[in-house]
Amino acid sequence: MEALDDRAARRRRRRLTNQIKVSLRDLRNQLSLLNHRVVARLRLKDVDLDCLELVARDGPLGPTELARRAGLHPATMTGILDRLQRGGWIVRERDPESTDRRAVAVRAVHDRVGELYRIYSGMSTAMDELCARYTDSELEVIADFLARTTRVSEDATTELS
DSSP, X not given: OHHHHHHHHHHHHHHHHHHHHHHHHHHHHHHHHHHXXXXXXXXXXHHHHHXXXXXXXXXXXXXXXXXXXXXXXXXXXXXXXXXXXHTTSEEEEEOTTOSSTTOEEEEEOHHHHHHHHXXXXXXXXXXXXXXXXXXXXXXXXXXXXXXHHHHHHHHHHHHHO
């Protein structure tokens, strides 16, 4: 009887794991669709939005560091930064922390990034409402799972490089 229970538990575990994987793929697709709508509204490219998010969250960043974090060639980054600067999304400034006078830091323009956050405000409010349905301990498990999922994804990306 224990062997049957053990097999049933393993099958249930596999089903749940597969359900999570499918849900993550569905989430990736939905977020991609949302981002496509946002970039269309802002007249940006998907990769521009990705880089702008990195600069807004982690900046100021040097172009080389931004290219590394975005997984892009530095020459590609130049074109992206040119578009973002023309659109008023970022500024390039002399990097005050560098001993190289030619070093540049890329900084997001606060007012323009605020425009981006306003576009995502509906999603943000819906996420706040969703999270309100969970206990703090459940949110800790979810946050841990997502952080670990991100690290697994980073490792897979590195492996493919």
